Amino acid sequence: MQPRIVTTNNELFSCYDQLRAGDIVACRIRLAQGQEHLLLDLVSRGIRLVPSATSQLCSRSKVFQATTLGRFMVQYTRSVYSIQDLLECVTEYGRLGVGAVVCKIDRANAGVGILRFSSIEDVFSQAALQRFPFPCVLQPFVAESRDVRVVVLGDIVEAYERSNPHNFRHNLHCGGTGKPWKLTSVQHDFCKQVMDRAGFIYAHVDLMILPDGTILLAEINLRGGLRGAQMSQQEYGSRIKTLIAGEVESIKKAVKAARQPLPL
Numbered sequence: 045m046q047p048r049i050v051t052t053n054n055e056l057f058s059c060y061d062q063l064r065a066g067d068i069v070a071c072r073i074r075l076a077q078g079q080e081h082l083l084l085d086l087v088s089r090g091i092r093l094v095p096s097a098t099s100q101l102c103s104r105s106k107v108f109q110a111t112t113l114g115r116f117m118v119q120y121t122r123s124v125y126s127i128q129d130l131l132e133c134v135t136e137y138g139r140l141g142v143g144a145v146v147c148k149i150d151r152a153n154a155g156v157g158i159l160r161f162s163s164i165e166d167v168f169s170q171a172a173l174q175r176f177p178f179p180c181v182l183q184p185f186v187a188e189s190r191d192v193r194v195v196v197l198g199d200i201v202e203a204y205e206r207s208n209p210h211n212f213r214h215n216l217h218c219g220g221t222g223k224p225w226k227l228t229s230v231q232h233d234f235c236k237q238v239m240d241r242a243g244f245i246y247a248h249v250d251l252m253i254l255p256d257g258t259i260l261l262a263e264i265n266l267r268g269g270l271r272g273a274q275m276s277q278q279e280y281g282s283r284i285k286t287l288i289a290g291e292v293e294s295i296k297k298a299v300k301a302a303r304q305p306l307p308l
Contacts, residue, residue, distance in 0.1 A: 065090025096243030
């Protein structure tokens with residue numbers, strides 16, 4: 045029996061309970077905060093998601109990103125869920141001699157959720173006074189790095205540097221400017237490693253390039269702004285549809301091959 049292929053959110057939620065193992069949901073699923081458990085339910089029932097459940101959850105949660113992709117990020121990046129977790133960070137960062145720190149508020153995008161504090165103790169003071177949102181991501185502040193956004197759409201890769209001399213947030217939404225960036229093969233391979241780890245078939249990958257050439261992951265998302273890119277929104281949307289359709293066909297072929305009887 046051919047799998048059912050769902051391509052819109054309206055269709056998904058109208059037939060949610062009727063979906064069976066092997067069916068495919070080929071769209072980004074719109075979820076309200078607190079509905080992420082639906083991704084787990086779908087995967088547990090054997091329903092294939094394109095894009096993957098992991099990539100969709102990474103795109104929704106900076107905390108999940110840090111937990112899943114922390115080894116690619118600034119050293120000592122931590123996911124913080126409670127004031128007790130934060131207190132452990134106070135001890136760890138104090139032992140390491142970490143100075144200024146950055147806090148990333150979960151689910152806040154376009155640079156508005158990126159906060160800088162002069163020390164981990166300042167963060168703890170805010171949390172102790174109940175002025176701090178949990179969960180969040182904490183990491184040591186890196187004073188000098190270049191911000192490069194890489195848009196990866198299969199074989200199509202476009203990169204541009206974002207910069208803002210008046211704000212450590214380089215997002216174009218926060219007043220930054222963009223210019224084309226020549227991506228090296230090492231930087232491209234780094235992006236692919238990150239994408240493979242989290243199951244992204246396409247992505248906006250934000251890199252931190254340190255003065256010594258070290259490459260770190262700032263964030264990754266299935267969607268992001270294109271204000272600094274050369275491609276149009278129309279071309280971007282068309283390529284994503286092509287990638288999703290290709291992934292669906294690959295799944296169908298793999299399922300069909302698995303059902304073929306073994307030769308005698």
